[in-house]
Amino acid sequence: xKKIIIITLIVxxxxxxxxxxxxxxxxxxxxxxxxxxxxxxxxxxxxxIDNVKIIDVRKTEDYELGHIPGALRLTPNDxxxxxxxxxxxxxxxxxxxxSTALSSIGINENDTVIFYDGNSNLWASRGLWALEVxxxxxxxxxxxxxxxxxxxxxxxxTDTEPITKSDYQFNNAPNNNLxxxxxxxxxxxxxxxxxxxxxxxxxxxxxxxxxxxxxGHIPGSENVNWVNAVxxxxxxxxSKKLASIYESKGIKTDKAVYTLCQTAVRATHTWFxxxxxxxxxxxxxxxGSWIEWGNSELPIETK
Numbered sequence: 001x002k003k004i005i006i007i008t009l010i011v012x013x014x015x016x017x018x019x020x021x022x023x024x025x026x027x028x029x030x031x032x033x034x035x036x037x038x039x040x041x042x043x044x045x046x047x048x049i050d051n052v053k054i055i056d057v058r059k060t061e062d063y064e065l066g067h068i069p070g071a072l073r074l075t076p077n078d079x080x081x082x083x084x085x086x087x088x089x090x091x092x093x094x095x096x097x098x099s100t101a102l103s104s105i106g107i108n109e110n111d112t113v114i115f116y117d118g119n120s121n122l123w124a125s126r127g128l129w130a131l132e133v134x135x136x137x138x139x140x141x142x143x144x145x146x147x148x149x150x151x152x153x154x155x156x157x158t159d160t161e162p163i164t165k166s167d168y169q170f171n172n173a174p175n176n177n178l179x180x181x182x183x184x185x186x187x188x189x190x191x192x193x194x195x196x197x198x199x200x201x202x203x204x205x206x207x208x209x210x211x212x213x214x215x216g217h218i219p220g221s222e223n224v225n226w227v228n229a230v231x232x233x234x235x236x237x238x239s240k241k242l243a244s245i246y247e248s249k250g251i252k253t254d255k256a257v258y259t260l261c262q263t264a265v266r267a268t269h270t271w272f273x274x275x276x277x278x279x280x281x282x283x284x285x286x287x288g289s290w291i292e293w294g295n296s297e298l299p300i301e302t303k
Contacts, residue, residue, distance in 0.1 A: 028143075032239035034279025038128065038140045038272070039236070042149050045114060045142055053111040057127055058118045058146065066156040068116065068149060072105040072163065076123040080130045081263065088292045090263025092179065095134045095170040102168040109137065109168060116142040116149070120227070120234040122269055129268040129285060133179060135172035141272065144235040151233075178271075180258050180284040182292060189219050189299070194256040196221035197246070197274075199266040200290065207302035211262055212294025216302040218260075222249040226266040229273045242278055253280050260286040260293075 025044040028036045045052070049070060056067050057076040067073070079101040082093040107113060113136065115124035121141045131139045142149065150156055188194035198205050198221045205223040207215030217223065228245050230236055237245075251257055257274055259267040264287045274280040286293075294300070 030238070031236075031277075033277045034239070035276050038276050039143055040114060040140050041143050042152060042154055045149075046154055051112065052114050053107055054114045054116070055105070055107075055127065056116060056146075057123045062118055062146075064158065066150065066158055068146075069155055069157045069159070070161055071116075072107075072161075074101055074105065074127070076117070076127055080123075080126045081265075088288055088295075090265070090287075090289070090291055092130060092133065092264075092287050095174065098130055098134060099168045099170055103166045104163075106163050106166045107168055108166050109171070111138070113139040114142055115139065116145045118146045120147070120230045120269075121145050121272075122226070122265060125269040125272045126265045129178065129271060133174050133176075134170040135175065136170070144233055147234045178284060180286045182286070182288055182296070182298065184284075185218065185258055185260075185286050185293070186298060188256070188258060193254075194258070195251055196258045196260060196286070197249075197251050197270060198223045199226040199259055199261045199270045201225055204262070204290070207300075210294075212290055214294045214300055216294075216300040218293060219299050219301045221260075222251060224249055224251065224270065226261070226269045229270065236273065236277060239278060242273060246274065246278070253278070256282040256284070258284050258286050260289040262290050264289040 025036055025040045027041045027043060028039065054068055054071040056063050056071040056073045060073065063073045079098060080093065081090045082097065083089045084091040113131065115127045117124040124141050124145060128139045128141055185196060188196060196218050198217050201209060202223060202225065203209035204211060205217045209215065224246060229242060257280060259270045261267045264285050267285045267289060271283050271285050275283045
C-alpha cells in the first residue's frame with residue numbers, strides 16, 4: 001500500500017511539473033515584469049510547440065520563404081482592422097468577422113495562441129489585443145518575434161500543415177475597458193488624472209509628418225515612440241528601463257492611460273507594454289487614433 005502511495009505522489013509531482021512548464025515561461029524572471037501570462041520566449045515556444053497554435057501575421061511571401069513549424073498565416077489588416085460605417089479605416093471589426101478568420105485556420109476557443117510577426121510584435125500585438133477584447137482565454141506574443149527566432153538557430157520550415165477548419169465562437173461580451181472612442185479622449189484632455197500616450201514618431205507628433213487632413217497631436221498628450229520599448233533584437237526591454245521611459249513623460253501607474261497612433265496598431269503594442277509588462281491597471285487603446293482625430297475638427301497642437 002505504501003509503495004502505491006509513493007508511486008502516486010511521484011507521478012503527481014511529475015504531472016504538476018510538466019503542467020507548470022507548459023503553461024508559464026520562467027525565462028523572464030530577471031526582467032521584473034508585472035505579468036508574463038501573455039509573453040513567451042523562443043526557447044519556451046520551441047519546447048511547447050506541439051501544445052499551442054501559432055499564428056504568423058507576416059506577408060504571404062515572407063511566410064512562404066520560411067516560418068515557424070506549424071505556424072498558420074493570417075493577414076492582420078484584413079482580419080483585425082476594418083473601415084467602419086463612418087468611413088474611418090483601421091477600426092476593430094466585429095467578433096463574427098474575427099471568429100470567421102480564426103475558424104478558417106482551425107483555431108479553437110481553448111487553444112493557446114501564439115502570435116508573431118516580422119516587426120518586433122507590432123502587428124502581432126494588434127491580433128492579441130483584438131482577441132483580448134473579445135475574450136479569447138489564452139493568447140500570447142513571442143518575445144523577439146520572427147527576427148529572434150530565425151536568427152538564433154531555431155527550426156524554420158517552408159512546409160505547411162493541412163488545415164481542419166473549426167467553428168470558433170466568442171461567447172463573452174466585448175471587454176470595452178480595453179478601448180476608447182474620441183468622446184472619451186476629448187474628456188481626458190483637461191483631466192490631470194488621465195493622459196494620452198501618442199506612440200507615433202516624433203515627426204508625426206509635431207505635425208511635420210502629416211498623415212491625415214491635419215497634423216499634430218492631441219492637447220496634453222505625451223509622445224513615446226513605440227519602438228523605444230524594444231531592443232535591437234526586437235525583444236522587450238526589462239521593466240526598469242521601460243518604467244523609466246514612460247514615467248519620464250508623466251505616463252504613470254496612477255493615471256488612466258490612452259494609447260494612440262495612426263490606425264491603432266502601434267498603440268496596441270504600447271498597450272501591451274503598459275498593461276502586461278508594467279502592470280498599469282487602466283490602459284485603453286483609442287481605436288480611431290489619428291486617422292479619426294486628424295480628419296475631424298477636434299482640438300490639436302503642433303508645438
